[in-house]
């Protein structure tokens with residue numbers, strides 16, 4: 001194996017070497033079929049067998065009860081920003097959203113094209129919470145105002161750009177919205193930790209962060225939501241994006257992203273080989289705490305996110321002087337540490353530590369942090 005850099009990209013993101021080499025080994029001839037997965041008809045027995053195993057493995061690793069359905073779709077979480085209102089708004093066209101950052105804001109802006117959207121809580125105004133930077137916290141539950149007749153409440157479980165993650169999920173009953181289904185964007189932390197999906201009516205996201213490559217979107221739906229709320233979609237919802245149609249056709253209403261689904265399958269098998277989600281979670285915890293500890297121990301590097309909602313997956317941090325970013329990133333690159341530049345919306349630096357990031361990558365990054373600080377502080 002040639003030496004690979006440690007890739008801290010937020011998505012698409014690094015994949016385990018074992019997964020890449022297996023995909024390479026199977027490229028020309030999948031399990032003696034004589035075909036590459038890329039060449040298989042999605043209607044054939046060979047591909048259907050593969051597809052069903054991916055679905056079953058995903059369900060098992062999520063410990064999903066049978067009253068939840070999984071759809072594989074296309075268009076990414078971004079398409080879901082429109083498809084969720086199109087499919088779930090129902091007759092009153094009311095939905096509530098919580099704004100915790102970049103991705104929540106995008107979801108809200110898109111939903112506004114379809115209905116009466118109410119922002120139930122927002123972390124945009126930091127000063128009101130006694131903080132300096134917007135979107136570095138989760139608004140206190142006591143201030144959430146959810147309309148009880150809303151078709152759903154949408155939250156982003158992990159803000160990939162801001163680095164804010166939910167560790168305590170909203171209790172809809174306690175929030176006076178027991179009948180409002182909770183919908184969660186889990187694009188950037190799905191299967192990075194054990195999460196009880198039954199708290200949600202719907203969870204969705206792209207696979208390209210923790211579970212594979214770009215092209216496949218998972219949509220997990222509670223049967224109760226399907227029966228009661230996945231009503232006639234709003235006029236104009238394309239059939240291929242109508243949840244009921246996708247369900248009726250077992251995610252094969254049209255050609256699914258066959259190769260991307262196969263790659264997710266390899267990732268799921270890799271997770272099993274690592275000891276399952278619990279083992280990955282403890283590794284992810286260790287990686288993040290190593291990096292946060294190094295940053296916290298230094299007066300040179302700074303983080304902005306409130307300690308209690310720090311993301312384990314995406315860690316934005318800052319240097320004391322804007323002129324230092326260029327030499328920092330250049331030195332990082334020379335040490336095989338790539339894609340550490342922060343998103344343009346928040347600037348600074350960002351390390352994404354998804355499932356596939358090895359702990360050695362984090363240690364190498366921390367060594368570079370220490371070296372750079374010594375040189376420049």
Ligand SMILES: *Cc1c(COP(=O)(O)O)cnc(C)c1O
Nearest residue numbers: 076077078103158160187188206
């Ligand atoms: C990456 C990401 C998205 C957008 O995903 P696409 O696949 O590009 O549509 C949405 N939400 C979150 C939380 C993300 O991390």
